Amino acid sequence: MSQTTITTTDGTASRLPAETVESFSEQLRGPLMTSTDPGFAESTRTWNGMIEKTPALVVQPTGTADVVATVTFVREHDLLLSVKGGGHNIAGTALADGGLTIDMSQLRGVTIDPDEQTATAQGGCLVGDLDRESQLHGLGTPLGFVSETGLAGLTLGGGFGYLTRRFGWTVDNLLEVEVVTADGQVRKASREENADLFWAIRGAGHNFGVVTSFTFQLHQVGPTVYGGLIAWPFERASEILEAYREITANAPREVTIFLIMRRAPPAPFVPEKWHGRRICAMAVCYAGDRDDVDEKLAPIRALGDPIVDELQEQPYTRLQSYLDATQPKGNHYYWKTEFVSEIRDGLLSTTQELAKENPIPGGQVAFAHIGGALNEYADDDGAVGNRDARYVYIVAGMWDPDDSNCDQYRTWVKDAWKRFSPFTTGGSYINFQTADEGDDRIQSTYGDNYDRIVHVKEKYDPENVFSVNRNIRSA
Secondary structure, three states, rough: OOOOEEOOOOEEEEEEEHHHHHHHHOOOOOOOOOOOOOOOHHHHOOOOOOOHHHHHHHHOOOOOOHHHHHHHHHHHHHHHHEEOOOOOOOOOOOOOOOOOOEEOOOOOOOOEEEEOEEEEEOOOEEEEHHHHHHHHOOOOOOOOOOOOOEHHHHHHOOOOOOOOHOOOOHHHHEEEEEEOOOOOEEEEEEOOOOOHHHHHHHHHHOOOOOOEEEEEEOOOOEEEEEEEEEEOOOOOOHHHHHHHHHHHHOOOOOOOEEEEEOOOOOOOOOOOOOOOOOEEEEEEEEEEHHHHHHHOOOHHOOOOOOOOEEEEEEHHHHHHOHEEEEEOOOOEEEEEEEEEEEOOOHHHHHHHHHHHOOOOOOOOEEEEEEEOOOHHHOOOOOOOOOOOOOOEEEEEEEEOOOOOOHHHHHHHHHHHHHHHHHHOOOOOOHHOOOOOOOOOHHHHHHHHHHHHHHHHHHHHHOOOOOOOOOOOOOO
């Protein structure tokens, strides 16, 4: 093996002698890969095909000891480090370009304690892994809405999903973590142990270490729920938007409704004549008493005459994964998002205008409905903050990698952001921030919690070993 050229934390290139890399490899149980090794390409493939980063080295740990050895090696040689869970982050923070990436994909074990209603999941799990195991016992916790999302990345940024209205942010249900911090130490963190670290991990966790396991509080959910997609012609947009505001403002917490305005996909459940035409769709999850479903969803049914109606009783795991096909791995994704506390008239009219003008064939303008339990916590209960958020507002673009209009699409999304941002709280979901958003966006997202996060960073990672993320540096 020749020397390995690798990027350091200051962006310069360093050359590691072959014997140094070989000695490191011998400390590992899992593989250490370079670009010529089988499995490297898959290990460095991310969901957003727009990301063009290639690490010099990839470690696939098979246990916490491998993570400790890797963090120690990185620190000793001042190397650029990233951690890849599911690789689903839009900004591409899973990969350290020219540096070393820890690919957690071999660590996907889940243990359920049905008596205590808790789950412990390893750091490489996907959302679908935890859903599948917990649903064997009719249990669940708020975990996104695309099953191929990495559990770690989702949780460390706060996390939300169909169950957020009932049970809060994902981190509101986090009980404990095992984390390897920048000094190579293995720590437990909870509200009782290393409480300052646990506080910071609950929303800004990408900055503080490699979490090798998460323990969550579970709740009675499923194994079947009622929901799916229902859609109407875009010509009814004004009516549907007004109804959405009214319905979601008054819906019980067992009901979650996402509103999606886009062109209809060529899916089997969409009548062919509607393929490619603009529609208003609602993604619905009702996780309450099955006997009450007709009453709880009556306001949606009252809109009448849908072009698609897939609302039905179905396994919770199916509901958690049926949007997977709408976000295929490898396409190019670019979006802007903000939190919204109330849907004002101006936002309704702006939404209709943006949805009508949207030039991106796979683009959408959407609301995610999250208000409820999360609003009842103090704003400083976890670094995540944003306790005034009741909706996530999203203008999203998706296109084929060889689409020649990509620059036009990105420009349109940025311009749309300027138009809807006056109606938002100014905060945003850290996991949805794109690579071109600056430090001001990070600070505005964490608000009054930002300075406290900085202090915790100074204690646990003063040298910024964990920097390939929406980064918060020590003072």
